Amino acid sequence: MHTMWKGSISFGLVNIPIKLHVATENKDIKLRQLHKECNTPINYKKVCPVCEKEVEQENIVKAYEYAKNKFIELDKEELEALRKESEDKAVEIIDFVKLEDIDPIYFERSYFMSPGDGGSKAYSLLREALAESGKIGVAKIIIRSKEQLAIIRVYEKALLMETIHFPDEVRSFEEVPSIPEETAVSKKELDTALLLIEQLTTTFEPEKYDDEYRTALMELIETKKKGEKTVTAPEKQPTASNVTDLMAALQASIDKTRKKPAKKAATRRRAAASSVKKNA
Structure with missing residues (x-):
């Protein structure tokens, strides 16, 4: 796994040399733009319009544009000095908090942390202490010339660092247009909605979710790659009808979930089989 950052992290007088490895990957299918007449990839150039x-x-x-068409120019050396000054500082855990105290809206990107040379014991100490206490660490780190707020927690047998947004980077919900005020909901409507939630409640099994669009797009690409002229469109999923009767929509949803016990059972069997294989 590629190392994208080396440094150290400390809490109190404990210093741990660490390496960061990106924990997730973007599997979006990237499409190029071609010139229709000759199929040549289009290049992008930086052009001054004046x-x-x-x-x-x-x-x-x-x-930095501080007003319309008014700029403060920043020298490369000035920016480099600021970056160097910040990077020379140790990455320090500032606080320990509970994971549930942080709303998911703050989370940005995940990185696996591995111990650097001579850091295995201190790494294990922090991992065990976090696991035993049920807490996570809050720290600051410089990544690619940008100061990041981050949390450090235990994931499986590894330490995981997740960068999180600063509070002023999270917009207020009050900026969102057309959010309704509290609306009177009848007890029957609420009870029916709760019943629907109960029927759809299950254990989170990430392996049962997949990117259907990406799969269909790759199938289309492979079909065209083989030179076939016709392709089969993916089966269209039923869309929610514009039902104005809330109770009718809820009841229809409940009736629909009742008709699919076999699928859920099959999913649980697959998950159980997968678990047996992993533990074998």
């Missing part, structure tokens, strides 16, 4: 010419990288500077 000079009407392409600008080379060495002639590009960074600046």
